[in-house]
Amino acid sequence: xxxxxxxxxxxxxxxxxxxxxxxxxxxxxxxxxxWTTKDTLAHVVSTAEMTPPRFFLGLxxxxxxxxxxxxRNVAAVGADLVPxxxxxxxxxxxxxxxxxxxTGSWLVETVAHGEDIAYPTSTAIAHSEEALVAAADSAKxxxxxxxxxxxxxxxxxxxxxxxxxxxxGPEVRGPLRLLVLAMVGRPPVLDDLHGDGVAQLRARS
Numbered sequence: 001x002x003x004x005x006x007x008x009x010x011x012x013x014x015x016x017x018x019x020x021x022x023x024x025x026x027x028x029x030x031x032x033x034x035w036t037t038k039d040t041l042a043h044v045v046s047t048a049e050m051t052p053p054r055f056f057l058g059l060x061x062x063x064x065x066x067x068x069x070x071x072r073n074v075a076a077v078g079a080d081l082v083p084x085x086x087x088x089x090x091x092x093x094x095x096x097x098x099x100x101x102x103t104g105s106w107l108v109e110t111v112a113h114g115e116d117i118a119y120p121t122s123t124a125i126a127h128s129e130e131a132l133v134a135a136a137d138s139a140k141x142x143x144x145x146x147x148x149x150x151x152x153x154x155x156x157x158x159x160x161x162x163x164x165x166x167x168x169g170p171e172v173r174g175p176l177r178l179l180v181l182a183m184v185g186r187p188p189v190l191d192d193l194h195g196d197g198v199a200q201l202r203a204r205s
Contacts, residue, residue: 001130003103003104003107003134004096004103006107006128006130006131006134006135007103007106007107007110007131008093008094009128009131010107010110010111010114010127010128010131010135011048011089011092011093011110012090012093013114013125013126013127013128014044014089014110014114014125015086015089015090015093016126017114017118017123017124017125017126018041018086018114018117018118018123019086020123021037021082021117021121021123025037025121025123026038026041026082028120028121029120030116030117030120031115031116031119031120031181031186031188031189032113032116035074035116037116037117037120037121038078038082038085039074039078040113040116040117041078041082041085041086041089041117042073042074042077042078042080042085043070043073043074043077043113044089044109044110044113044114045077045085045088045089045092046070046073046074046076046077047098047099047106047109048088048089048092048095048097048098049077049088049092049097050073050097050098050099051097051098051099052099052100055069055099055100056100102138104134104135104137104138105138105142107131107134107135107138108135108138108139108142108146108180108184110135111127111131111132111135111177111180112135112139112180112181112184112186114127115177115178115180115181115186116181116186119178119181119186119188119189120188125177127177129162132162132164132176132177132180133162133164133176135180136159136164136166136176136179136180136183137166139180139183139184140152140157140166140167140183146183146184146185147184147185148183148184148185150204151182151183151185151201151204151205152166152167152172152183152201153167154167154168154169154170154200155167155169155170155171155172155197155200155201156168156169156170156171156172156197157171157172157173157179157182157183157197158171158172158173158195159173159174159175159176159179160173160174160175161175161176162176164176164179169197170195170196170197170200171195171196171197172193172194172195172197172198172201173193173194173195174192174193174194175192178192178193179193182201182205185205186205187202187205190202190205
């Protein structure tokens with residue numbers, strides 16, 4: 001399956017899983033610092049609706065601050081109620097809109113931000129194993145924005161639920177969805193990972 005097909009699969013499964021959350025869960029802090037779970041959903045929707053021209057225009061109007069641009073987009077898109085946000089994401093499942101960047105990064109974003117919402121709300125997303133592996137492979141070498149390449153340098157990451165591993169050194173093991181979150185810098189999931197390398201990874205997160 002191609003990368004965009006995997007993005008579509010994950011978007012569809014994300015919409016399905018998140019339709020079960022209640023108002024209290026949507027107000028809870030996500031794993032993205034400073035964002036609620038609803039804010040994180042708004043960011044996912046914003047990315048799915050973004051185009052390169054809109055991205056560059058928005059970046060310029062935000063003083064070329066990527067963080068300011070994201071916050072503006074979250075505020076604008078997040079003005080909608082959650083059911084409408086899920087409808088908007090559902091409508092973008094098979095589209096290939098995105099800011100400029102490698103397609104693999106949008107798969108990582110979909111998987112990671114889905115879990116940014118699911119993990120703190122104890123919600124299960126039925127991830128495609130193929131999508132998780134592709135997301136992990138994309139994330140492990142990414143340095144700009146995510147910082148994953150330096151974060152996992154000198155460590156061996158090994159999934160205990162699917163056949164995936166990378167790197168050499170002290171081991172960090174656990175479910176692949178949590179390894180993806182650990183790679184992109186989500187400290188709370190480290191409590192659910194195991195191995196001699198967890199302490200080093202914690203120091204870098």
